[in-house]
Amino acid sequence: MIYDTIAAIATPFGTSGLSIIRISGDEAIEKAAAIFKGKNLIKAKSHTVTYGHIIDHHKKVIDEVLVTVFKAPKTFTKEDVVEISCHGGILVTQKVLERILEQGIRLAEPGEFTKRAFINGRIDLAQSEAIMDLIHAKNVNAMKLAVSGLKGDLSKLINELREELLFLIAQIEVNIDYPEYDDATQMSVELIKPHVLNLIKKLNTLLDDANKGKLIRDGVKTAIVGKPNVGKSSLLNALLNEERAIVTDIEGTTRDTIEAQINIGGITLILMDTAGIRETKDIVEQIGVKRSKKAIDEAELIILVLDQSRQLSKEDLELLEQTKNKRRIVVGNKNDLTKAIDLDIHMLSLSALNRQGLSDLEHEITTTLGITDLEEKDFNYLSNVRHINKIKEAISSMNEVVNAIDLGLPIDMAEIDLKKAWQYLGEITGDYHPEDLLNELFSKFCLGK
Ligand SMILES: Nc1nc2c(c(=O)[nH]1)N(C=O)[C@@H](CNc1ccc(C(=O)N[C@@H](CCC(=O)O)C(=O)O)cc1)CN2
Ligand SMILES: Nc1nc2c(ncn2[C@@H]2O[C@H](COP(=O)(O)OP(=O)(O)OP(=O)(O)O)[C@@H](O)[C@H]2O)c(=O)[nH]1
């Protein structure tokens, strides 16, 4: 026995029709059979369901259940797996679990079943993370992205790049080991550089795509900002098609940040309506203004609202300046009134009050984010921040390789950085894994997964 047998409730904690308790490990079937009254589970065929009862140590019935037996190695964890489907009451489920644990089975840690699926080689690390993404997907596209990750499409992409790196490393090795061996490809600097540059190009494409994938997976933090009374809350309500935030003609109506989610062009925007930014003596409003400034810092997209029926004020100009290097859309609200401003930058004109120009805004949002028409291939992207960071690390190692070549350093210096890049990519799929990385990753999973 390499690993002990583990058990956990795999369904949400709460009252429901049914609950599933999952057991995995060498002793799963035998220990389940010991607390089960019905046909002999030990003799059950793999992937079959048996009807019966879970009984306590006085042979009294705890619950009427269905038990599914999965025999190793063709199971989720590649170990013997038993699933007990019991009634969904909190108490019943808990009692059945306790009965299992009494048999000397250990309660699983969050993510431990999936961790075993990884360690036992059924899926790689990127696929395990895709399972978690699938569970937490915020919209249909995030779900498609996760499904593609789970199928292993991304892992395939990474593995191909690693193969190319390995090929280069091998060529250098041959050269170092047998410098006198004429037949070995002369890995001269001129020969290796184009390969390295080509790989950097591929990694950069992967990174660009991954940034898009991240928008799909995580949604986009979007702050609606502007000075008081320009119509930020009206715009939030118009986009949501719901009277979510309070709207009045009094400056300083919104005091605290209000968060709401909408789907635009297949991705989720996490909208934040903020307090109008101005100098104020009101202490509550001051705090609100501070939060608005924080929202500007944290947002991945800014919708800067101006009132186009009034001339620009000092606050408007400051906000235009503060947000100019961020991904932003400038909105000129209140276009139902006479226009009083003329900007030399692009401003999208609309009326939140009359709900006019909203589809233009939605279109502008998708173009600004670079997601006008999501196609099938867009669901084949890396999307998770951990993966993105590994790609970045790989790129910087590869840049070091180019540096070493350009400086005319010995080729084994370049090799060190090639190996680093190979390792970083391996950390994505888990082919290369420091132990603490695994522990941290799997601990973020749901219990029973
Ligand atoms: N009841 C139940 N539903 C579930 C799961 C589960 O574990 N239990 N899953 C858990 O996430 C998902 C399904 N994922 C699974 C993936 C692989 C195997 C499995 O047994 N794989 C074998 C092949 C089996 C066969 O071909 O017959 C293997 O890969 O060797 C099972 C479930 C979603 N639904
Ligand atoms: N004419 C016109 N009035 C609008 C429009 N949009 C908003 N308003 C009005 O402008 C006033 C302020 O609107 P809010 O949405 O509360 O403005 P805000 O930017 O959230 O203001 P603060 O929360 O105080 O920062 C209200 O009286 C709205 O009815 C518009 O498109 N046209």
Ligand SMILES: [Mg+2]
């Ligand atoms: Mg407001």
